[in-house]
Amino acid sequence: MLVQGTHYRTVWFEQNRIRFIQQNDLPHFFNILTLSTYEEAAHAIEHMLIRGAPAIGAMGGFGMALAILNAPNETWKEEVQTAAQRLRSTRPTAQNLFFGIERVLRAILQATNLQEAINRGITEAQNLADDEVNSSREIGRLGAELIQDGWNILTHCNAGWLACVDWGTALAPIYYAAQEGKKCFVYADETRPRGQGSKLTAWELGQAGIDHLVIADNAAGHFMSRGKIQMVITGADRIAANGDAANKIGTYTKAVLAQENNIPFYVAAPLSTVDFNCPSGAEIPIEERSQDEVHYTWGLNDDGNIVRVRTTPEFSQSANPAFDVTPARFITGIITEKGIVAPHQISQLKA
Numbered sequence: 312m313l314v315q316g317t318h319y320r321t322v323w324f325e326q327n328r329i330r331f332i333q334q335n336d337l338p339h340f341f342n343i344l345t346l347s348t349y350e351e352a353a354h355a356i357e358h359m360l361i362r363g364a365p366a367i368g369a370m371g372g373f374g375m376a377l378a379i380l381n382a383p384n385e386t387w388k389e390e391v392q393t394a395a396q397r398l399r400s401t402r403p404t405a406q407n408l409f410f411g412i413e414r415v416l417r418a419i420l421q422a423t424n425l426q427e428a429i430n431r432g433i434t435e436a437q438n439l440a441d442d443e444v445n446s447s448r449e450i451g452r453l454g455a456e457l458i459q460d461g462w463n464i465l466t467h468c469n470a471g472w473l474a475c476v477d478w479g480t481a482l483a484p485i486y487y488a489a490q491e492g493k494k495c496f497v498y499a500d501e502t503r504p505r506g507q508g509s510k511l512t513a514w515e516l517g518q519a520g521i522d523h524l525v526i527a528d529n530a531a532g533h534f535m536s537r538g539k540i541q542m543v544i545t546g547a548d549r550i551a552a553n554g555d556a557a558n559k560i561g562t563y564t565k566a567v568l569a570q571e572n573n574i575p576f577y578v579a580a581p582l583s584t585v586d587f588n589c590p591s592g593a594e595i596p597i598e599e600r601s602q603d604e605v606h607y608t609w610g611l612n613d614d615g616n617i618v619r620v621r622t623t624p625e626f627s628q629s630a631n632p633a634f635d636v637t638p639a640r641f642i643t644g645i646i647t648e649k650g651i652v653a654p655h656q657i658s659q660l661k662a
């Protein structure tokens with residue numbers, strides 16, 4: 312997608328290095344970082360310098376490419392297994408991360424010598440990133456058919472191109488519909504505690520010229536009940552075989568509100584997000600993140616510096632589950648690159 316007229320992917324491989332857009336600095340500063348080792352890639356995922364399910368999947372794949380590029384000749388097979396384990400340990404919920412790491416690891420281990428392993432690793436990581444772009448574009452094309460001219464659409468968290476390699480998942484149909492000349496308006500949930508909606512979705516929509524409002528997380532029911540929202544689209548971090556979907560904390564609440572208000576609730580996700588071995592949402596591991604994300608907030612002060620301020624009493628503890636599970640019964644349909652299906656039909660799309 313375009314940033315001030317220049318096309319970017321969220322993460323890419325260039326001259327044997329990973330380059331990516333540093334998301335913690337947005338929306339105030341646009342910075343691109345360069346990584347040379349798989350450990351740096353693991354750190355970037357863990358600390359959410361890059362985040363969003365398909366984006367960390369691509370980063371995991373490129374991290375594996377760096378692991379084999381830097382591996383010693385005698386022990387490259389052991390080295391890539393160690394790297395895969397380290398990259399898997401970074402975040403537990405998004406299925407795409409595991410999908411990306413395993414896909415590149417498998418390709419590397421088919422090689423009979425180090426040079427062949429390097430070639431295979433880099434090629435597979437590139438193919439993975441390209442496949443994610445193609446899937447997102449197709450989700451956009453199919454999802455756009457659901458959108459009527461003039462609709463207001465609510466989304467939660469950031470499931471736009473920053474969360475993917477390009478295009479996005481939940482935002483892809485909106486970008487595609489806009490390119491087709493449909494006018495859509497987006498209500499972007501702020502998405503406490505980290506503010507992916509207010510910081511990233513709002514920034515992305517602004518770059519694309521899509522009209523939007525940032526709303527407090529607890530305002531969605533109000534707008535739904537007043538007839539202001541015609542459709543909800545969110546992304547997903549992991550979809551279970553029965554169609555239950557884990558996504559950013561607060562998604563479940565929006566799905567229940569949508570059903571109460573007779574508003575269609577769609578989940579948009581590539582098949583790399585589907586965990587066909589996971590029977591239901593109850594088995595999806597939910598990441599618990601630092602209490603500090605609830606206690607503190609980050610923002611730009613009047614001197615132009617990004618600063619952290621505490622918003623809770625010093626004596627209070629907090630709980631910070633990063634995701635929740637929306638049961639399949641609240642989901643109108645899942646928009647994938649292979650078609651739009653009812654949640655209980657998702658397993659039929661297994662390759």
Ligand code: MRU
Binds near residue numbers: 559
């Ligand atoms: O914790 P994050 O910011 O990585 O969570 C991201 C989300 O929950 C997105 O909605 C999800 O990854 C879908 S992305 C296309």
